[in-house]
Amino acid sequence: MAYVPPHKRxxxxxxxxxxxxxxxxxxxxxGLSFRSPKTNVYQSEKIVYENTAxxxxxxxxxxxxxxxxxxxxxxxxxxxxxxxxxxxxxLLALGKxxxxxxxxxxxxxxxxxxxxxxxETVMQDLVSSFEVVRSEIKGPGLEQIxxxxxxxxxxxxxxxxxPFPVEACGDIVTxxxxxxxxxxxxxxxxxxxxxxxxxxIIKEIGLSFEDEKDIYxxxxxxxxxxxxxxxxxxxxxxxxxxxxLYKVELNPVRCLVVDVSCLSKDLDMRLMLxxxxxxxxxxxxxxxxxxxxxxxxxxxxxxxxxxxxxxxxASSGDRYSVFGMRHTISKTYKNSSMRLKARHxxxxxxxxxxxxxxxxxxxxxxxxxxxxxxQSLGTDSISDMLKDAVKMMWEHFLSCxxxxx
Numbered sequence: 179m180a181y182v183p184p185h186k187r188x189x190x191x192x193x194x195x196x197x198x199x200x201x202x203x204x205x206x207x208x209g210l211s212f213r214s215p216k217t218n219v220y221q222s223e224k225i226v227y228e229n230t231a232x233x234x235x236x237x238x239x240x241x242x243x244x245x246x247x248x249x250x251x252x253x254x255x256x257x258x259x260x261x262x263x264x265x266x267x268x269l270l271a272l273g274k275x276x277x278x279x280x281x282x283x284x285x286x287x288x289x290x291x292x293x294x295x296x297x298e299t300v301m302q303d304l305v306s307s308f309e310v311v312r313s314e315i316k317g318p319g320l321e322q323i324x325x326x327x328x329x330x331x332x333x334x335x336x337x338x339x340x341p342f343p344v345e346a347c348g349d350i351v352t353x354x355x356x357x358x359x360x361x362x363x364x365x366x367x368x369x370x371x372x373x374x375x376x377x378x379i380i381k382e383i384g385l386s387f388e389d390e391k392d393i394y395x396x397x398x399x400x401x402x403x404x405x406x407x408x409x410x411x412x413x414x415x416x417x418x419x420x421x422x423l424y425k426v427e428l429n430p431v432r433c434l435v436v437d438v439s440c441l442s443k444d445l446d447m448r449l450m451l452x453x454x455x456x457x458x459x460x461x462x463x464x465x466x467x468x469x470x471x472x473x474x475x476x477x478x479x480x481x482x483x484x485x486x487x488x489x490x491x492a493s494s495g496d497r498y499s500v501f502g503m504r505h506t507i508s509k510t511y512k513n514s515s516m517r518l519k520a521r522h523x524x525x526x527x528x529x530x531x532x533x534x535x536x537x538x539x540x541x542x543x544x545x546x547x548x549x550x551x552x553q554s555l556g557t558d559s560i561s562d563m564l565k566d567a568v569k570m571m572w573e574h575f576l577s578c579x580x581x582x583x
Contacts, residue, residue: 332365443576482533483526515545
C-alpha cells in the first residue's frame with residue numbers, strides 16, 4: 179500500500195471537535211454583548227470606545243405614535259460607496275412620503291420641538307460621560323488627552339436583514355426594531371451643500387474664516403499594541419515633494435455617540451464626545467522608525483489617497499506598518515464658542531484596496547466643552563447651551579436640497 183501523508187488521511191471514525199479554547203469562548207461571549215465594545219476593529223482601522231461609552235440612536239422630527247414611526251416612513255435599499263460597508267451587505271435608509279412632511283408642518287406647534295427632545299435626551303449622557311473624561315485627563319499616561327464635542331452631518335444607514343419587509347410602512351417599522359440592526363453613519367455630503375455652508379451659512383451663524391490646510395494623514399498599525407492606530411499628521415515640503423511629520427496622535431477614544439435620524443429633514447446628525455490623544459512621550463527608536471516610513475512615502479496624485487510606497491518600504495522592522503492614508507484639504511471657520519471644518523477627504527486602505535472621496539462638515543462645540551471641563555456653570559446653563567446648539571443645527575445644517583443616498 180502506498181504511503182499516505184498524515185494530512186491527507188481520512189478516518190472512518192467520527193472525530194469529536196477539539197474544545198474551544200477559553201480565550202476564544204470569552205471573545206465569543208463578548209461579541210454577544212449589546213454594550214459598546216472597548217475596541218471595535220473594522221477594516222483595519224480601530225474604533226475605540228470607553229468601557230462606559232454610551233451609543234444611542236433616536237428618530238425625531240415627525241409625530242410618531244409611541245415606539246411606532248409615522249405610516250409614511252419606510253426603509254428603502256440604497257447603494258453608496260462607504261468605507262464602513264462590507265461588500266454584499268444590504269444597506270437601508272429611512273425614507274418618507276411627501277404627505278408626512280405636510281402633516282409635520284401642520285402639527286409642529288402642538289408638539290415638543292425636535293431640538294428640545296434631542297437636547298433633553300443627550301444632556302444627562304453628556305454630563306455623565308464627561309465625568310469619565312475628566313478622570314482620564316487627570317490620570318497618568320504617555321499622551322495628552324483633549325476632550326472634544328463635535329457634530330457631523332450625513333445619513334444614518336442600517337445594515338443587515340430587518341425583521342419586517344423592506345419598504346414596509348411606519349406601523350411596522352418601529353424604533354425598537356430598527357435598533358436591532360447595525361448602523362453606519364454615512365457622512366459624504368453633496369458638494370453643493372458644502373459650498374452653501376461655506377458661502378452663506380457661516381455668515382448667518384457668525385463664523386469667520388480661520389485658515390486652510392492641506393495635510394496627509396498616514397495610518398500605522400503597531401504590532402506591540404494591536405488595539406491602537408497611530409495617526410501621523412504630515413505637511414508637504416514642496417521643494418522636495420516629500421512629507422514632513424509634525425504631529426503623532428493615537429486613534430480617539432469615543433465616550434458618547436448619539437446618532438439622530440431627522441425624519442423631516444434631508445440630513446441626519448451625529449453628536450459625539452471623544453478624547454483626542456496626542457503622543458507626548460516617544461522613544462528615539464520609535465521616532466526614527468515612524469520617520470523612516472513617512473519619508474519613504476511618494477506623493478502621487480494618480481493613486482487613491484495621494485500616496486504610495488516603494489516595494490518593501492511600507493513597514494518598519496517587525497513593529498510598524500502602513501495600512502492606510504488620507505489626504506485632506508480643509509477650511510476652518512470659527513467664533514468664540516464654535517469651530518466649523520469643511521473637509522475634502524481622499525481615503526485609501528491597503529488591506530482591502532478600498533478608496534473613498536468624501537465632502538464633510540464638522541462642528542466643534544469648544545464652548546460647551548470648556549464649560550463642562552471648568553464646571554463654571556450649572557447644568558441648567560449647559561442644557562441651554564446644548565439646546566441652542568442643536569436648534570442652530572436643526573435650522574441651518576439639515577436641508578441640502580439634493581438626496582444624499
